[in-house]
């Protein structure tokens with residue numbers, strides 16, 4: 001049965017008089033055939049305004065590691081709600097959540113909670129500058145660290161504007177962005193130790209921020225030895241190493257990419273899967289740096305930081321991840337999906353690439369070779385991939401048009417089977 005989305009399209013059109021574009025995040029615009037209006041979620045499914053039941057691989061853009069509506073998280077939020085909503089004081093539940101983060105995350109000697117990944121990134125950058133007394137932050141082409149003026153540079157630059165590999169241009173991510181906000185930011189290509197070494201040895205860099213696995217571009221793994229090399233370079237040059245684990249955290253392993261890959265940063269930023277969909281983020285890291293929030297006049301605030309309902313969700317989510325069994329299940333089902341997609345592409349003689357990890361992987365069309373950096377993925381056929389996700393949607397599978405696939409513990413073998421069948425039908429419809 002082919003699904004249609006007329007009710008979503010109608011509501012979005014009507015809602016344009018309420019919110020620009022009828023949506024509340026620009027990442028929800030420009031979706032083919034229409035941004036969706038959703039009524040409810042359950043396990044691996046979303047139920048939309050047209051009455052469709054869709055297998056969901058957006059998972060709220062990554063957070064729903066336990067699936068939609070997992071009982072332990074719902075019950076914990078409800079129980080906390082009975083005790084009140086917000087106190088501007090400390091609660092035992094926030095200490096429980098912090099204890100769990102410390103237990104799971106190698107670098108986490110201290111933790112501070114806030115509400116969005118974008119905010120926690122700002123705290124980490126401020127700490128790095130305060131700890132070193134230096135101005136500059138190095139970020140990498142194709143990495144995303146939130147929507148704010150000082151970091152939304154060269155996230156998805158066009159080939160024509162991105163400059164040379166040795167000196168990538170500063171490409172702003174938004175009109176209206178403060179042009180001076182990039183003045184203390186340097187852009188470097190990722191996965192290239194020599195280029196980074198040259199930059200860090202100038203001695204003016206406060207912090208290096210990176211996605212330790214480049215999830216926002218094609219889910220690219222660091223080259224063997226790269227993260228170790230960066231760690232060493234940062235230690236030698238007195239530079240604060242910040243891992244942005246907003247996607248990888250609690251998703252690729254209970255301790256995030258740093259635990260999976262065995263490289264410990266000075267600071268790390270978390271969000272998304274930390275609370276299975278409630279708005280929680282965290283900055284965590286070395287005690288001497290984190291304590292600058294108290295001893296070093298580093299300002300960190302937020303009315304809603306460590307919100308009790310969110311902390312209840314955090315503790316319930318992290319408790320569900322503790323024994324690690326969820327990762328074995330996600331690994332098995334994610335592998336089946338990745339291998340299944342590869343087989344279908346091969347059988348149908350369609351050039352494509354599946355890469356990444358079972359809990360977060362990436363599919364692209366038009367190129368078979370590995371995608372090793374931001375510049376490689378410019379050669380993929382994005383229009384064909386949008387045709388594929390559009391065809392998938394009409395076959396009951398909701399996957400991101402940017403190519404990423406997020407898995408949850410609720411995606412069981414039956415869901416995987418249904419997804420593979422839908423992919424086989426959709427890829428034919430979308431043949432480049």
Ligand SMILES: Cc1ncc(COP(=O)(O)O)c(C=O)c1O
Pocket residue numbers: 061115116117118119121144145146147211216244245246247271272
């Ligand atoms: C790696 C990374 N860092 C930071 C952010 C920003 O987080 P938020 O959208 O919660 O502000 C995102 C969001 O997708 C992200 O993927």
